[in-house]
Amino acid sequence: MDVNNSFAGGTITTAIGADGIGRLTINRPEKRNALTDAMWRALPAALDRLVAQDQARVVIIAGAGGTDFSAGADIGEFATLRKDGDTARLYEAGNSQAFAAVRTCPVPVIAVIRGICFGGGFGLAAAADIRLADETARFAIPAARLGLAYPLDAVQDLLRALGDQRARHALYSAWEMSASEALGCGCLLSLYRKDELEAEASRLASDIAAAAPLSVRASKAAILAQGSRSQQDLETAAAIATLTFDSHGYAEGHRAFMEKRAATFTGR
Known part of the structure; x- marks a missing residue:
């Protein structure tokens, strides 16, 4: 590389x-x-x-x-x-x-x-x-x-x-x-x-x-918020979590599960 x-x-x-x-x-x-x-x-x-x-x-x-x-x-x-x-x-x-x-x-x-x-x-x-x-x-x-x-x-x-x-x-x-x-x-x-x-x-x-990138970011944000307990971090984590449900990752993950295939995640 x-x-x-x-x-x-x-x-x-x-x-x-x-x-x-x-x-x-x-x-x-x-x-x-x-x-x-x-x-x-x-x-x-x-x-x-x-x-x-x-x-x-x-x-x-x-x-x-x-x-x-x-x-x-x-x-x-x-x-x-x-x-x-x-x-x-x-x-x-x-x-x-x-x-x-x-x-x-x-x-x-x-x-x-x-x-x-x-x-x-x-x-x-x-x-x-x-x-x-x-x-x-x-x-x-x-x-x-x-x-x-x-x-x-x-x-x-x-x-x-x-x-x-x-x-x-x-x-x-x-x-x-x-x-x-x-x-x-x-x-x-x-x-x-x-x-x-x-x-x-x-x-x-x-x-x-290879995992859904926004889902991973949401998990990281939630872990950070749990550790810091700051209001800003808690709000950021909640906002990212909400975004996942309108993301390509959520649509692709659900579709791949129903179609019994591996999901392919693109973007961030």
Whole structure:
């Protein structure tokens, strides 16, 4: 698949196939895909490009190089961009915008995880809808070892992904979790061998992309509204749900069921 667009000097790339599967790659493998400030700030635009312009029906996020998902924020920038409370607040605003872009993306986001998934990298994965990993995956939040606080919204994502006790343990102790432990606590949907992960992630993404797109968006909106409980999110979810009944997807799905054939969904 050809790269459609690149951001932050090529350290974030996006691609889209005719099948409607979008791919966002954290492209800094020589640094274990650690994210610079520019990369954090580019992530929302990259996701928006995939969904709003390229019309992706599902997005896969992965790290380049086939070894690591992401080591998190680039600590080399901390001396200047996170040197005190004022600079840290500005820096973390970019982090939070990236987490929110993943969390509130209108279509499902699948994090495909190999190797290191630490700190802010784990935060991005936790904000995704679904997490798949291979046996090399390792997870940790090293904030307690670095003497810093993790952003509030990211902590909420970790609570959802790990559950209450596991999230507390990870945050308080900087404990490193294996792939099997992540699967056991429900953080991962599935765990695969190294040679299986890409094919299984593509299969799941294909299943989602082949479903009625507005129906999938309605489900995502409803899940977001349930989590946030904001009036605006609740109204948005209700409005999308109503639209499904006048959509091509609803007509095609009903017709295909009556005709005992597989439905073919077009459009968004």
